[in-house]
Amino acid sequence: MTRDSPPGLLVLHAVRITGFADTPVIAHRYGLDTAETKELLLDAEALGWVEHTAFAGTGGWSLTERGRAENERELGAELARVGGAGEVRDVYREFLPLNALLLRACTDWQLRPTADDRLAVNDHSDHAWDARVLSELAGIDRALTPLADRLGSILTRFRGYDTRFTTALARARAGEGTWVDRTDVDSCHRVWFELHEDLIATLGLDRHAEP
Helix, strand or coil: CCECCCHHHHHHHHHHHHCCECHHHHHHHCCCCHHHHHHHHHHHHHCCCEEEEEECCEEEEEECHHHHHHHHHHHHHHHHHHCCHHHHHHHHHHHHHHHHHHHHHHHHHHECCCCCCCCCECCCCCHHHHHHHHHHHHHHHHHHHHHHHHHHCCEHHHCCHHHHHHHHHHHHHCCCCHHHHCCCCCCHHHHHHHHHHHHHHHHCCCHHHCC
């Protein structure tokens, strides 16, 4: 049976997977009420779990180390309650090879080596090169769907990664190339990064210790 997560967990987790965002963005991540989200963020701030900073005319919330530990504690307890740890670990193991493919595809989208410069920027004039990258992303998109279905059957908060990735890829294939790798839109790379962070947070893993 799929389980819904409590708002307090979702707010803290939204800060974790977005990295740095303002209150409306955090509320939108899981479809929460903005006023309730603000109150929960202020409560978390009082507990030392999040902090609000502003620079260059923008402001947002981020997790503290205490907040990161609390987020992982809550996620671990939630996963134990629903009995989904084994399935999430299995999905994660299947995710890792796809992650390597995704990283390579994004690199190939950004760089197109030449005989003189292996780090030459991809100017997207080679349509065959770009078409190959988009084809690779389409393969990742197809492989993501069953994984997302399995995760979504465990916890409601896991739902949507596959549809977001498909939407981003469709925009990229329609000529909006920034939807492959930009971080300020819901691009393929951004969606994938969030899913990766979601999995390692849920399982209490260290991204830097991955094989």
